[in-house]
Amino acid sequence: MSVSFSLTTWNVNSVRARLDNVLTYLDEHEPDVVCLQETKVEDQLFPRVPFMELGYQLALHGTKGYAGVATLTKGAKPEDVQLGFADGPKDKHRRIVACTYAGVRIYNLYVPNGTALGSEAFTYKLEWLARLRAELGARFSPSDNVVLCGDFNIARDERDVWSVEAMRGGTHFTPEEHAALDALEDFGLRDCFRKHDQEPGRFTWFDYRNASWERRQGLRIDYVYATEPMHERCTEVVLDWEPREWDTPSDHCPLTAHFS
């Protein structure tokens, strides 16, 4: 019999700058698993205590100033923690922490932004995604209980961008990036949010610039992907815009999936 749990993924854009917001949110919603991205802090300086006081145990993979991921679990510790890719060169950017919780392999991901077309960062993004796909294929079967969540920095289709026109010439909505998502889906991953909601405009990120939030001009770039058995068990996914209204918000909104 499987254990039901909830999982919140949230790019917080600095866990220290966002500490009050994040703690307030977790205290209210009490998700069993929390996957944070862009923690922007080395592990020694991560504010562990207030999260432990809320009942969480932590798996950290951070570095000074940028990127960084953290997975928090309630009731049981994150087991078999993997930092970075399983094989090959180290994940020097600190963008992956994987762990097992309730018998489910959970990948917390902060996919490289890609910065600009033609940049080294864009090449790195595509190579990083290819490496992720290879790791999944080498280590898992589509029938395993696997969840990949986090900031993918790719908008899936036209419903997931505020303006197709505005995306032209930039990253996050190119054929190459879509092919990378296709490859993950070809492995057997499913978009849990789209199981329950087909509407356009369900954006998870709003640029700090250009009053994007006030205009509701954003992108859906944060996802909970799951293999078929976990997709089956996904009963609901909640995109919460409320914290975007709070003082000093992250540019991303939390997304919470429920698994039965």
Added chain:
DNA sequence: ATGGTTGTTAGACAA
């Protein structure tokens, strides 16, 4: 708008 804002960290850089 080859800009706009935020965070880290002390001038750019990443996003």
